Amino acid sequence: SWAAATPACSTRRSNDAGTASAPASFDLRVLQAGVAAAQLSGALMEVFERTLRYANDRNQFGRPIGKFQAIQHQLAVISEHVFAARMAAQIGCRATGIVPDRLRVAVAKARTGEAALEVASLSHSIHGAIGFTAEFDLQLFTRRLHAWRQAGGSEAYWQDVLGEALLDARGTLALDLIRTTTDVA
Numbered sequence: 001s002w003a004a005a006t007p008a009c010s011t012r013r014s015n016d017a018g019t020a021s022a023p024a025s026f027d028l029r030v031l032q033a034g035v036a037a038a039q040l041s042g043a044l045m046e047v048f049e050r051t052l053r054y055a056n057d058r059n060q061f062g063r064p065i066g067k068f069q070a071i072q073h074q075l076a077v078i079s080e081h082v083f084a085a086r087m088a089a090q091i092g093c094r095a096t097g098i099v100p101d102r103l104r105v106a107v108a109k110a111r112t113g114e115a116a117l118e119v120a121s122l123s124h125s126i127h128g129a130i131g132f133t134a135e136f137d138l139q140l141f142t143r144r145l146h147a148w149r150q151a152g153g154s155e156a157y158w159q160d161v162l163g164e165a166l167l168d169a170r171g172t173l174a175l176d177l178i179r180t181t182t183d184v185a
Contacts, residue, residue, distance in 0.1 A: 031099050033109040033152030034092055040112035040148050041089035044119050047141045048082045051075065051123040054138075065126070074122045085115035103165055103181040106158040113155030116145040 052075060055066030065071050092108020093100055120142040124131045131138040149155065169177055 027099070027102065029152055030102050030105050033158065034095075034100050034105045036148050036151035037089045037092050037105065037108035037112045039151075040116050040145065041086045043141050043144050043148070044082045044085050044112070044115055047119055047123050047138065047145065048078050050138055050141070051078060051126050055126055071126055074126055078119050078122050081115035081118050085112040088112060101181065103162065103177075106161040106165075107178075107181065109152060110155040110158040110162065113149045113158070116149045120145050 052066070055071055055075060056064050058065045066075065088108045088111035092104045092106075094104065095101070123138060124142065127136070127138055130136050131142075133139070165181075166172070166174055166177055
């Protein structure tokens, strides 16, 4: 089972008076995935900002390439992914204790992982060959995006977690599960 294959930790909680209370156990994979989602979110924003700046600075045919409709469309798609991933990461990292809620993290990690793949691809498409060179820093961020996609579990793993939660909540609509998990009205 998943629980048997996942490392868990036990720590002592303290109550309001500062004295130790019952031990709290948590799943390290959830914590790792939450951290990875936050890292992905920040790196996605950096890749977007660098790509936008490059599109506005790079001139071709006498004007910035960011003025061409095809590039504008790619930048719009990148923007959608970056800001959706950012919101998912913020929801996923919200916690009342040490470790955020497993389903919130599942949403965050799945969404940021999906965004990483698309944003890396589109940003390199806009940059062309220069984006892959050692002299240009874009490749540093996109390599991290690809590595962090797998940290704490891939998006497919976390989508399975969400699917299992929906199946376990028999008779509950997917939208209702999302609302209760994310506090979205």
